[in-house]
Amino acid sequence: MRNISDIIEQYLKNILHESPEGTVEIQRNDLAEKFSCVPSQINYVISTRFTLEKGYLVESKRGGGGYIRIQRIQLPGHSALHKHIQQTIGNSIDQTTAEGLVYQLEEGRFITAREANLIRAAISRDALMVKLPYRDEIRANILKAMLISLLGK
Structure with missing residues (x-):
């Protein structure tokens, strides 16, 4: 059985998918x-599952009539994807940012779930048992090589 966070996440993703603008405004209490x-559960879902690394821009307005706006950031087309990958990864990348990029590519259907799982396993800190900053540099090289191989040059 899925937990409440998974259900809330899926609900918000469905609304985003149906939105022509790729944006949704919600009232946290509603x-x-x-x-x-509890409203803090909504905060938790939004702050952990709708991050910039995962391809979402979140804006909130507090107070009476306040809202939370979630916007899906579109990845560039296939032609600009190689440049986007190079810029995002650079010479060094931490695990959270790397996993966020993999998540974006999987959500955008540029890579399959199986490919995403293999990449995550290869770039995890458990697999790269090297001290920082070398680990982030090795992760960047592995990630770039895998993605260029999968997506073409």
């Missing part, structure tokens, strides 16, 4: 009431 949870 959403918490809909899912019979």
Whole structure:
């Protein structure tokens, strides 16, 4: 059985997918009431599953009539993807940012779930048992090589 965070995440992704602008505005309290949870649960889902690294821009306005706006950031087309990858990865990349890029590519259907899982395994800190900053440099090289191989030059 899925937990409440997974259900809220899927609900928000479905709304985003149906939105012509790729944007959704929600009232945190209304959403918490809909899912019979505390408002902090909504904050948790948004702050951990709708991050910039994962391809989302989140904006919030507090106070009366406040809202949370979530916008999906579109990856560039195939032609500009290679440049985007090079700029995002650079010479060094931490695990969180790398996993966020892999997540974006999987969500954008540039890579399959299986390919994403293999990449995540190859770039994890458990596989790269080297001290920082070398680990982030090795991760960047592995990630670039795998993605260029999968996506073509």
